[in-house]
C-alpha cells in the first residue's frame with residue numbers, strides 16, 4: 001500500500017508557504033537510541049484540502065533529499081484527503097517553507113477510508129482556535145468514565161473494580177491529550193495568568209498493568225476499551241519480542257502494526273492503544289523456563305522502556321512487497337500519547353503478596369492460610385483479594401525490573417471468574433459464545449437450545465480445566481461438532497433437523513464426556529421437551 005503511496009515522488013511541486021495555524025514547538029530527542037536530532041512539531045494547512053494537519057519536522061537526513069544534512073524536513077500524510085507530502089521549510093522562525101505533493105492514497109479501493117480509526121482524533125481535526133469550543137467538544141465527544149464503564153459492562157462480565165479503574169484511566173489518558181491541544185490554543189489566545197501557569201503543569205502518562213489469571217478478560221478489556229474510544233488497537237505478545245540486536249520480533253514492529261491498523265495515519269496511530277500480553281513471561285524468573293531462547297527477559301523489558309515512556313521511534317517504510325527497509329525513509333511515531341496496557345497471569349503472585357503482608361497482618365490470619373491449603377475455591381477468592389492489593393514491590397520481587405514497573409502507575413488485579421460468572425459469559429454479553437452458536441445454527445434454520453443445568457455443567461467443566469472463560473469455547477465446540485457436521489446434509493423435508501438440544505446428558509459430568517448435543521427432527525419434539533421441563 002505504501003509503495004503506491006510514494007510511487008508518484010515529485011509529481012507536483014507547489015511553492016506554498018507552510019501556514020502555522022495553531023502551534024509549534026522545538027524539542028530534541030534521540031533517534032534509534034543513538035544520534036540526537038532536533039524536532040519541530042507544527043500545525044500546517046494541507047495545500048490540497050486546507051485541513052489542518054500536525055507535522056513533525058526534524059533535521060534527521062532523509063534519502064528523499066539524498067541525505068543532505070542539517071535540513072529541517074518532514075514526510076507526512078494528510079489524513080483528510082489522504083495525500084502524502086514532503087515538507088521543507090525555508091525559514092524556521094516563523095516557520096515557512098514549501099510542499100512537495102508526493103501522491104494520494106486511493107481511498108475506498110484500498111480500504112483507507114473504510115473506517116475512521118480516530119473518533120478521538122475528530123476533536124483535534126476540528127480545533128479552530130476557540131478554547132471554549134475545544135473544552136465543550138471534549139465534554140461532548142469523549143465518553144465519561146461512567147459511560148466507558150457502562151459500555152464495558154455490555155461486553156465484560158464481572159471485574160467491576162478493573163472496569164472502574166480502566167474507565168477512569170482511559171478517560172484521563174485522552175483528557176491529557178486534549179489538555180495539551182487546549183494548552184496550545186490557550187497560549188495562542190494570550191489567556192490570563194492562571195491559565196498560563198497551568199500550561200506548565202505537564203500531565204504524566206498512565207500506562208496500565210492488568211494482572212489476572214488466564215481467561216479472566218484482560219485482552220477483552222483492552223480490546224473493548226479501544227473500540228469504545230474508537231482508536232487503533234494492536235495486541236503484541238511479550239514472549240515474541242527480543243532485545244535490541246537479536247533476531248525476532250522487535251519492539252518497533254509493535255508500532256508498525258499500529259501504523260498499519262491506523263491506515264498509516266500517523267496521528268491516529270499516536271493516539272492508539274497497544275496491549276502487550278504475557279509480560280509475566282519476560283521476568284527474570286521466567287527467563288530460563290519460558291523464553292526458550294537466548295534472549296533475556298530483562299533485556300526485553302529494557303527494550304520496551306523508552307517506548308512505554310514516550311519517545312520518537314523510527315518505523316522504516318516498507319519497500320515494494322511490503323517489506324520494511326531499514327535503510328529507506330521512515331515514519332516517525334511519537335509514543336508519548338499511545339496508551340500501553342500490559343497484561344499477565346503472574347501465577348502465584350498472591351503468594352509473594354501474602355508473604356509481604358506476612359499473612360496475619362492482612363486480616364485473614366491463620367484460618368485463611370489453612371483454607372489456602374485445603375480448599376481450592378476459597379483459595380481462588382483469597383487470591384483475588386490479595387491481587388487487588390498488589391504493589392510495585394511485589395512485581396519487582398516477581399522479577400520485573402523497577403524501571404519497567406515504574407512506567408505503570410496503574411496496577412489492576414482481575415479475579416478468576418466463578419461458576420455464575422462463566423454462565424453469564426456464555427449467554428449475556430452482546431457477542432456471547434452461546435449467542436454466536438445460536439446464530440450459526442439459525443443460519444441453517446435450526447434452533448439451538450441450552451438447558452440451565454447444561455450451562456452450569458459447561459461452566460463447571462471450564463473451571464475444572466483452570467482456563468477461565470477461555471475453556472468455554474472448546475467445550476461447546478466438542479459437544480456441538482456432531483450436530484454441525486450433520487445439519488447441512490439434512491436439507492430434505494423428510495430429514496430436516498428442527499432443533500438441537502444441549503442438556504445434562506449431552507454434557508455428561510464434570511470429568512466425563514456426555515453423548516453430545518441432541519439432534520431433534522420432529523417439529524414438536526422441542527416443544528414437548530420444553531413443556532416437560534416447565535412441568
Ligand SMILES: Nc1ncnc2c1ncn2[C@@H]1O[C@H](COP(=O)(O)OP(=O)(O)OP(=O)(O)O)[C@@H](O)[C@H]1O
Nearest residue numbers: 155156157213214215216217218219220425469470
Ligand atoms: N470477564 C469476561 N467477560 C466476558 N467474556 C470473557 C471474560 N473473560 C474472558 N472472556 C472471554 O474468554 C476468552 C478469553 O478472554 P481473554 O483473552 O480476554 O483472556 P485473558 O485474561 O487475556 O487470558 P490470557 O492471560 O490467557 O491472555 C475471550 O473469548 C473472552 O471473550
